[in-house]
Amino acid sequence: MKILYKDNKKKNIKLIIFDVDGTLVDDDQKLSSRTIKVIQSLQRKNVLVSLATGKIFPSVRQVVEDLGIRAPLILSNGAILQQPNGEIIFNSLLKLEILQTILDCYQDYDADLALFTPASIYVKKETRNTEHIRICGEKMKEIGSWVNIKDEFPAVCKALLLNRRDGEEMAKLKELLANKLGEKIALSSGALNSIEVMSVGVSKGTELRNLAKFLNIKLENVMAFGDHVNDIGMLKIAGVSVAVDNAIDEVKKIVDVVIKSNNDSGPAEFLEEWILSN
Numbered sequence: 001m002k003i004l005y006k007d008n009k010k011k012n013i014k015l016i017i018f019d020v021d022g023t024l025v026d027d028d029q030k031l032s033s034r035t036i037k038v039i040q041s042l043q044r045k046n047v048l049v050s051l052a053t054g055k056i057f058p059s060v061r062q063v064v065e066d067l068g069i070r071a072p073l074i075l076s077n078g079a080i081l082q083q084p085n086g087e088i089i090f091n092s093l094l095k096l097e098i099l100q101t102i103l104d105c106y107q108d109y110d111a112d113l114a115l116f117t118p119a120s121i122y123v124k125k126e127t128r129n130t131e132h133i134r135i136c137g138e139k140m141k142e143i144g145s146w147v148n149i150k151d152e153f154p155a156v157c158k159a160l161l162l163n164r165r166d167g168e169e170m171a172k173l174k175e176l177l178a179n180k181l182g183e184k185i186a187l188s189s190g191a192l193n194s195i196e197v198m199s200v201g202v203s204k205g206t207e208l209r210n211l212a213k214f215l216n217i218k219l220e221n222v223m224a225f226g227d228h229v230n231d232i233g234m235l236k237i238a239g240v241s242v243a244v245d246n247a248i249d250e251v252k253k254i255v256d257v258v259i260k261s262n263n264d265s266g267p268a269e270f271l272e273e274w275i276l277s278n
Contacts, residue, residue, distance in 0.1 A: 013047060013275060014221040015071065017208060017234065018267065020053040020060060022227040023244050026263045031066055038268040039067045041276055048215065050074065052204045052224070052234055054158075054196070056116055057082055058139060072214065076116050077188075077230050078207035079157035079198050081214070088118060090210065092199040094156045094185075096149075101180050102159050102197060103146055109163070109173045114140065116158040129162040159197040167193045188230055196230070205233020225267050227251060242270065 018024040025031055039049050049067065051060060052074035064073065064084050072089055073082050081090040099115075106113055112129040115122045121140045123130050133140055163170050170193045177197065178187055186198045204226075212219050224231070224238035227247035232254060235241040241255040244266045252258050260266030 012221050013223050013240065014217045015048045015050065015212065015215065016042065016223045016271070017050045017052050017074070017211075017225070017238070019204075019226040019228070019231045020051055020055060020063065022246060023225050023231075023262055024051070024267060025063070031063060032265045032268065034265045035268040036066055038271050038276065039069075042271065043068060043070070045276075047275070048217075050211065052078070052208065052226075052231070054230065056080070056118060056121065057086060058119065072211055074204055074207045074211060075118075076158045077196060077198065078202045078204045079116075080118055081207055081210060082118070089214065090207075091118060091155070091157055092202050094159060094197070094199055098181060098184060098197075099149055099156060099159065102161075102177065103149065105176050105180060106161055106173060110169055111161045111163045111173060113146075114160040114162070115156045116160065117155045118157060129164050133160070133162075157198070161195040161197070163193050170195055203233045204230060205237055208234040208237060226255075227262070242267070 024035065043049055048071040049069055050071040050073055051063065051069065053060060054077045056075055057073070060073070069084055073084065075082055079092045080088060082088050102113070112123065112127050114130060114133055121133060122143050123140050124144065124146060125142050126140065130140065161170070161173060174187060174189065174195050183200060186200050186202050188196045208222065208224070209219070212222060219237050220239040222238045223240040223242065224234045225242045225244070226235050227244050229248065229250065232251060235251065235255055243251045243255040243258050245258060245261040259270040
């Protein structure tokens with residue numbers, strides 16, 4: 001573990017925000033009893049707690065309920081800001097012309113496509129590639145064809161392309177999408193050779209700025225936890241940034257502190273010592 005300067009303990013943390021997969025929950029997608037207890041204790045001390053995740057609301061509803069979260073949630077990697085009661089504060093949707101270009105491009109590659117709306121995830125059919133989405137607790141709907149995309153998907157906030165076997169193939173697809181769509185989209189690579197496509201400017205970092213402004217909290221009073229590339233933006237702007245031990249090296253290099261892994265309730269142990277013991 002890196003050691004924080006003692007002066008950092010004097011920071012007045014008002015908001016703590018967690019990535020979910022690989023950070024807050026264990027590898028079986030479970031919250032430990034220790035994590036639940038610590039986060040509930042923090043909220044009783046009037047520290048706001050939120051999530052910043054690639055998932056949509058139905059997929060994190062149980063986590064929100066188990067933890068008693070009251071603050072707005074950053075969902076779909078920043079494309080949606082949503083209240084725990086389901087009310088959408090903000091969303092950034094992909095334009096139909098962008099969706100059509102994605103459809104035209106991906107079908108020439110050995111990849112599968114999933115479209116995320118605020119309420120559901122749609123796939124043409126479940127495959128070995130899309131199985132990862134279900135394993136991560138997401139619920140998918142099979143639609144059989146993308147023919148009626150204009151009528152059936154007016155509110156897509158994220159497109160996810162997957163190929164678990166061929167990273168080189170996905171690198172070529174990512175380059176093609178970048179050439180075709182340029183500055184109209186935000187492209188990022190994720191776990192298992194996945195490509196995320198969102199509206200330009202959308203990220204966890206951007207939405208954390210919006211959330212902090214919405215809550216009238218300074219970023220210096222925010223603590224963020226993460227493990228992967230899509231967490232870097234929010235980790236860089238938070239007053240205190242924390243990575244779990246299972247985080248990728250790129251994340252560990254930019255944070256204030258590295259703690260125990262998600263499977264060892266690292267965030268809970270750290271918060272017990274860093275905040276609740278004071």
